[in-house]
Amino acid sequence: MKSETEVVSAITTRHFETGRWTRLTIRGGTIESVDPAEGPEPVSGSDPWVAPAFWDIQTNGRWGISFSDPALTVDQVVEIVLAQAEWGAARICPTFITASAENFRHGVQTIAAACESDPRVASGVVGIHLEGPFISELDGYRGAHPLSAVRDPDWDLFQELQEASGGRIVLMTLAPERPGALEFIRKAVASGVVIALGHTAADGPTLRAAAAAGARLSTHLGNGIASPLARHPNPIWEQAAIDSLDASLIADGHHLDPATLRVLVRAKTAGRVILVSDASPLAALPPGRYGEWAVDPSGKIVVAGTPYLAGSNQGIEVGLNQLMETAGLSLAEAIATATTQPARLLGRPLPTLTAGQAANLVVFEHDARGVEPAFKLIRTCVDGRWTEVNQPGVKDDAAKRSVQISSNT
Known part of the structure; x- marks a missing residue:
């Protein structure tokens, strides 16, 4: 069985800064490599994009x-x-x-x-x-x-x-x-x-x-x-x-x-x-x-x-x-x-999509035409762990939770 640090995943998306297709390989909680990738040249509203979380x-x-x-x-x-x-x-x-x-x-x-x-x-x-x-x-x-x-x-x-x-x-x-x-x-x-x-x-x-x-x-x-x-x-x-x-x-x-x-x-x-x-x-x-x-x-x-x-x-x-x-x-x-x-x-290292950095990133759709929201979150990777985004509606089934709000005073 592989340990958590050995789990490898890869995504091919458009880079948020350049719009170019990029393949990111993630090993455990770290970005292992960032390489150019092939993809359709015309930008579509359904293309996946990637940025730091x-x-x-x-x-x-x-x-x-x-x-x-x-x-x-x-x-x-x-x-x-x-x-x-x-x-x-x-x-x-x-x-x-x-x-x-x-x-x-x-x-x-x-x-x-x-x-x-x-x-x-x-x-x-x-x-x-x-x-x-x-x-x-x-x-x-x-x-x-x-x-x-x-x-x-x-x-x-x-x-x-x-x-x-x-x-x-x-x-x-x-x-x-x-x-x-x-x-x-x-x-x-x-x-x-x-x-x-x-x-x-x-x-x-x-x-x-x-x-x-x-x-x-x-x-x-x-x-x-x-x-x-x-x-x-x-x-x-x-x-x-x-x-x-x-x-x-x-x-x-x-x-x-x-x-x-x-x-x-x-x-x-x-x-x-x-x-x-x-x-x-x-x-x-x-x-x-x-x-x-x-x-x-x-x-x-x-x-x-x-x-x-x-x-x-x-x-x-x-x-x-x-x-x-x-x-x-x-x-x-x-x-x-x-x-x-x-x-x-806060004086912390800047989050980037580069090899050796923590695997903290978001995958999203980007539509610059004004037809759909310009940014639509799809999933998030936090230290190598992926989370799908529930859309649409109230997330986390919150309506079923017992809510108790206490005073701050």
Whole structure:
């Protein structure tokens, strides 16, 4: 019997950067060879294409399970991380929203325990993203984060959480206007943590000071913001104008209207955009009310009874189509927003389709004619393991799951 590392598979597809037919041979969890291949010259909408698998640096849970749940278990983390292949992701940052110190501590310890219990999870978790608790307390800017847990930056608390996580916190979103934020940014950056600005009502000078202190990202730019805003200046345009800040965007068709998405992509340029799912704990669930949150028939997730968005019900695939069809990015530019650009932000080796690299890739159909979605995911390979994508409909038979949503406070 062959061991897992000896399993060999091969695919012949069009390369996402060149459009040329390419044969990839995979042995175990590694790309063994990449060679030119023969295939029909005219491009068909049904041709298979290949690209690196996605990196999603902001995902909050799935199937009614929140990473921020104070009762989160190791088994739940394992299940959610491994299921990301069904949405094309090989690497993710489990994301915690604002919560008490006790809940944060439990959450990061549970992620660490899951990584230590299963090498597949250790490989799939590129690091932890703390979205809070050092954010704006103002309605609108705070979004769905619980007011009771919002607080000023606390370096001692952060160090405690970093130790509890086994050093796995790699990204933190905060509001730079909070007292002590600039000094916190400098310390975090010196420790190797990437700082993002988000859920912030900061003015231009404060945002620019945060960037000068080392902040490198605007978290879901255009969201986590109050509905009534000054025409200009405001935190959206101020961050869009800071060239040293990349911007993560939620391009699910709900968080940003087409014109805003197009303008933000043009302002930041394609090379400074990072596509995120911001997948909610309700991701992959059918429409309905789930405790404090609700999924409407269009798939939009909100805090029940309010207009406040509470994450997305879509994977990266939907965002890629929005970036191509609405913002005008090429296939290669769009895929870079979910592969090389998040990896570069986190200081990790860039995912490529080259011999010797980890076998993390997506096979998809690409129709540039506008007749069908420009990107349609078919299957995913994560460290040599293939996962077929269930299309269409609610994935993972989520409707049959018993859903329990717990408060983060």
